[in-house]
Amino acid sequence: MKQKKPSSLTRILGYAGGHKNLTILGCILSALSAVLGLAPYLCVWLVARSVLSTWPGLDGAGNLGLWGWMAVWTAVGSILLYFAALMSTHIAAFRTARNIRRAAMTHVLKLPLGFFAGNQSGRLRKLIDDNAGLTEDLLAHKLPDLAATAVTPIAAIVVLFLFDWRMGLLCLLTMVLALLSMCMMMGGKNAGFFHRYQQEIERMSGEAVEYVRGIPVVKMFQQTVYSFKAFYAAIQDYSDLASQYAMSCRMGQTCFLTFINGAFALLIPAALLIASGGDVRTALVNLIFYALFAPACGQMINRIMYMSEAVMEADEAIGRLDEILSQKPMEESKVQKKPAGDAVVFAHVTFTYPGADRPALEDVSFSVQSGQVVALVGPSGGGKTTAASLIPRFWDVDSGNVTVGGADVRELDSTALMGQVAFVFQDTRLFKESLLENIRAARPDASREEVLAAAHAAQCDDILEKLPQGLDTVVGAKGVYLSGGEQQRIALARAILKDAPIVVLDEATAFADPENEHQIQKAFETLTRNKTVLMIAHRLSTVQNADNIIVLSEGKIAEQGSHSALLERNGVYAAMWADYQRSAKWKVGKEAAV
Structure with a gap:
C-alpha cells in the first residue's frame, strides 16, 4: 500500500523541533481569543435589551454598567490572549525558519559541485531564504489565524441561533452563499493559478536581474526594455496571467462581496415581518444585534479565504524547497581511503x-x-x-x-x-x-x-x-x-x-x-x-x-x-x-x- 505523503503543514511543523508545542499553544490561545471576542456582541445585546425594555426611562436597567464593563474586559482579554498567541507562534516561527534554512544549507553542502555550476547562486538563495520566510509568516501569523478561523464559525453559528433563529438563518444563508462564491473563484480552472503565479513571479524576477546586469549594453546601444525580449516576455506573460485571473474572478468576486455585505439588506424586512407578528422591542433588539454581528461574520469568511491562500503558500514553499532537498547528495564511500601519492x-x-x-x-x-x-x-x-x-x-x-x-x-x-x-x-x-x-x-x-x-x-x-x-x-x-x-x-x-x-x-x-x-x-x-x-x-x-x-x-x-x-x-x-x-x-x- 502506497504511503500517504505528509501534508505541507505537518512537514513544516516537523522542522519546529521542541518548539512545536509553542505553535500548538499559540493556536489554542488564538482560538480562545476569537471565541472570547464574540462576548462583547452578547453584552451589546444585553445592554440593548435592558435599555429598550425600560424605555423611555432607564431606572429599571440596573445592569447596564455591568454589561458595559464586561464588554470592555472581554475585549481586552481577547486582545491579550491574541498577543500571547502571537508571542508563542513568533518564537516558534523564527526557530522553525532557522531550522529550515539550516537543513537546506546542510543538504546543499552535501550536493556535488556540479549542481552549483547549473544553478545560479541568486536563485538558490531565493529558493531557500524566501520560502523559509513564507513558512515563518505562515507559522507566526497565519496559522494562529487559521485556528481562530476554524473555531469562530462554530461559535458564531451557535450565537446566530441563540436569539432569533429566523434572523440567524438569514445571516447563515449569506455566509454559505459567500463561501460558495469563494469556491467559484478559487476552484475549477483557477485552482492552479497560485502555482503558475509563483512561477511567473520567479521567472520575471530572474529576467529582471539579467536585465539589470545588461543595462550598460542596453544603454550603449540605445535599446529599451522591449529589446530585452526575455524580460519583456516575462512581464507580458505575468500581466496576461494576472488579467486572465482577474477576468475569470469577476462573477465570483461580485457575488462574494454582495453576499458578505448584503446580510443587513435582508435583516430589515425580516425584522419588520417578525415585529408585525410579535414583540416589537424584542425584534428591534435582535435587529441591532444581528446588524452588528453580520459584518463580523463577513470578516470570518474573508479570513477563511486568506487562510486557504496561506495553505497554498505553504504547499508552494515546501514544493520549492523540495527542488533542493530532492537533489541527490554526493555519495560518500563507507570505506574511506587515503591517497598514497599525488598522481x-x-x-x-x-x-x-x-x-x-x-x-x-x-x-x-x-x-x-x-x-x-x-x-x-x-x-x-x-x-x-x-x-x-x-x-x-x-x-x-x-x-x-x-x-x-x-x-x-x-x-x-x-x-x-x-x-x-x-x-x-x-x-x-x-x-x-x-x-x-x-x-x-x-x-x-x-x-x-x-x-x-x-x-x-x-x-x-x-x-x-x-x-x-x-x-x-x-x-x-x-x-x-x-x-x-x-x-x-x-x-x-x-x-x-x-x-x-x-x-x-x-x-x-x-x-x-x-x-x-x-x-x-x-x-x-x-x-x-x-x-x-x-x-x-x-x-x-x-x-x-x-x-x-x-x-x-x-x-x-x-x-x-x-x-x-x-x-x-x-x-x-x-x-x-x-x-x-x-x-x-x-x-x-x-x-x-x-
Whole structure:
C-alpha cells in the first residue's frame, strides 16, 4: 500500500523541533481569543435589551454598567490572549525558519559541485531564504489565524441561533452563499493559478536581474526594455496571467462581496415581518444585534479565504524547497581511503551531463604522474573543463574511474580530496570580505604573515600597495574592485597558501592583459614548483613546456605528446598552433589589411 505523503503543514511543523508545542499553544490561545471576542456582541445585546425594555426611562436597567464593563474586559482579554498567541507562534516561527534554512544549507553542502555550476547562486538563495520566510509568516501569523478561523464559525453559528433563529438563518444563508462564491473563484480552472503565479513571479524576477546586469549594453546601444525580449516576455506573460485571473474572478468576486455585505439588506424586512407578528422591542433588539454581528461574520469568511491562500503558500514553499532537498547528495564511500601519492589517473572515463544526449567525455584515459605538468588543449566544447571538474567530483563518472594517489575519488573522504588538490578556475569568485579573509579562505588557520607571503609569491604586492587598507581592504566595498587579472592573482595566492600537492589550472590567463599575464606566469612558477599540475589553456604559448599535451576534441583524446612531437605529427594540435601563430601576428590598423 502506497504511503500517504505528509501534508505541507505537518512537514513544516516537523522542522519546529521542541518548539512545536509553542505553535500548538499559540493556536489554542488564538482560538480562545476569537471565541472570547464574540462576548462583547452578547453584552451589546444585553445592554440593548435592558435599555429598550425600560424605555423611555432607564431606572429599571440596573445592569447596564455591568454589561458595559464586561464588554470592555472581554475585549481586552481577547486582545491579550491574541498577543500571547502571537508571542508563542513568533518564537516558534523564527526557530522553525532557522531550522529550515539550516537543513537546506546542510543538504546543499552535501550536493556535488556540479549542481552549483547549473544553478545560479541568486536563485538558490531565493529558493531557500524566501520560502523559509513564507513558512515563518505562515507559522507566526497565519496559522494562529487559521485556528481562530476554524473555531469562530462554530461559535458564531451557535450565537446566530441563540436569539432569533429566523434572523440567524438569514445571516447563515449569506455566509454559505459567500463561501460558495469563494469556491467559484478559487476552484475549477483557477485552482492552479497560485502555482503558475509563483512561477511567473520567479521567472520575471530572474529576467529582471539579467536585465539589470545588461543595462550598460542596453544603454550603449540605445535599446529599451522591449529589446530585452526575455524580460519583456516575462512581464507580458505575468500581466496576461494576472488579467486572465482577474477576468475569470469577476462573477465570483461580485457575488462574494454582495453576499458578505448584503446580510443587513435582508435583516430589515425580516425584522419588520417578525415585529408585525410579535414583540416589537424584542425584534428591534435582535435587529441591532444581528446588524452588528453580520459584518463580523463577513470578516470570518474573508479570513477563511486568506487562510486557504496561506495553505497554498505553504504547499508552494515546501514544493520549492523540495527542488533542493530532492537533489541527490554526493555519495560518500563507507570505506574511506587515503591517497598514497599525488598522481592523477583517468582510466576509460565516460561522462554525460544530466539531460544531455551525448557524452561530454568518452573512453578518456591519461595520467598525470607525480611532479609532471600535463596540459589539456583543444577546441571549445572538447571536454577540457569537464575532465578537470571530475577530479574534485563536480560530477561522478558514468563509467571508468578517476584516481588521485591511487584511490578512486569516489572512495576518498571529500575533505581529504579537497585538501589534496588546489584549483584556480577561469571564473574567480571573491567574497565581499577583506583580501586577508579572501586569501585565507584556502586555509582558515593561516597567520597574517603566511597570507602576506602567499600574496607576495602570487605577485600581489602592487595590488596591496594601491588599496587604501592594503590586505585589510574589503573587496567590493566603497568602490574597491579588482580587474580580472588582479582577481586571478588573488586566486593564485589562495592556491599558494593552500600548498596542495596537486594543482588544477582552468583557463587561468583567460581574462589577463599582457602585464597581468606576465605576473600570473611568475606566480605560476611559484605555485607549480614541485607539484603535480593539470592545466587548461587556449593560449598555446603557456603549454609549450608541458611534459605532456593532451588534445581533447568532441570528448575524445585526438592526440597527445610533447609540443614538438605534436607539431611533427601535423594533426589537430599543429593546426591549432598555426591558427594561434596567425592570431598572434594579427593587429588593428591599415597595415593589417596589406
